[in-house]
Amino acid sequence: MVSRKGMRWLRSIESRRPPTSDVAEPLISVTDVKHYFYCPRILYFEHVLHAKPQLGSQQEESRKRHEEYVRKELRRMDAIYYSSDFVGAEKMLFVPLCSSNIGLKGIVDLIIKTRSDEYIPVDYKNMVSNRGRAWTDHKYQLAAYALLIDEVFNTTVKRGFINYMPEKLIVKLEITRTVKTHVKRALGHIKRIIQEEKLPPIRVSRQKCTGGCGYKQICQYDYTHYSLT
Numbered sequence: 001m002v003s004r005k006g007m008r009w010l011r012s013i014e015s016r017r018p019p020t021s022d023v024a025e026p027l028i029s030v031t032d033v034k035h036y037f038y039c040p041r042i043l044y045f046e047h048v049l050h051a052k053p054q055l056g057s058q059q060e061e062s063r064k065r066h067e068e069y070v071r072k073e074l075r076r077m078d079a080i081y082y083s084s085d086f087v088g089a090e091k092m093l094f095v096p097l098c099s100s101n102i103g104l105k106g107i108v109d110l111i112i113k114t115r116s117d118e119y120i121p122v123d124y125k126n127m128v129s130n131r132g133r134a135w136t137d138h139k140y141q142l143a144a145y146a147l148l149i150d151e152v153f154n155t156t157v158k159r160g161f162i163n164y165m166p167e168k169l170i171v172k173l174e175i176t177r178t179v180k181t182h183v184k185r186a187l188g189h190i191k192r193i194i195q196e197e198k199l200p201p202i203r204v205s206r207q208k209c210t211g212g213c214g215y216k217q218i219c220q221y222d223y224t225h226y227s228l229t
């Protein structure tokens with residue numbers, strides 16, 4: 001059963017819910033793509049219920065100070081920024097990108113443009129990796145940035161990096177055509193979640209779901225009403 005506090009919160013959300021969902025919103029964000037691959041329900045709570053996530057103070061702080069953390073990381077002499085592979089490369093920080101063609105927008109932390117005109121996205125995470133590997137949602141987030149870079153710079157991104165800052169770990173990822181197609185398909189699913197306003201099934205296991213998304217309170221409500229297992 002959902003707690004009284006949870007019910008009160010849910011009612012307050014429903015009363016704040018605007019008459020229409022984000023159907024008219026033309027562009028999906030790269031963060032939406034990340035959320036979709038982590039748990040599609042987050043999109044429902046955010047774009048259909050318009051619920052504000054209840055995040056811990058540390059998470060809030062990390063979100064707000066992301067740019068500051070990245071700039072600090074980039075000053076380190078072993079940052080990818082200074083790798084010998086990229087001598088003479090152009091480095092673009094916090095690049096806003098959008099494409100109406102694929103209906104996507106986002107701000108990529110870093111783009112390295114090599115002297116041979118290769119574009120390489122780099123994403124920074126203030127968290128640990130999945131035992132030395134990239135988390136699935138992070139991998140597709142990077143691929144979504146790659147799609148945007150392809151569109152905006154008329155190029156083909158083939159690789160990218162994720163820097164897990166607390167571990168000082170840089171994970172290299174190949175961004176294949178298959179991965180990009182997967183992201184494009186996900187964009188269609190995301191649009192459907194928003195347009196059809198149907199609660200998507202839970203993707204993460206209950207054991208793994210720590211509620212770090214900020215929606216655990218209303219998600220518990222749905223467990224009881226939709227009998228999901």
Ligand code: SF4
Pocket residue numbers: 039040041042202203204209210211212213214215216217219
């Ligand atoms: S609480 Fe868990 S199942 Fe519910 S939206 Fe968040 S991650 Fe998904």
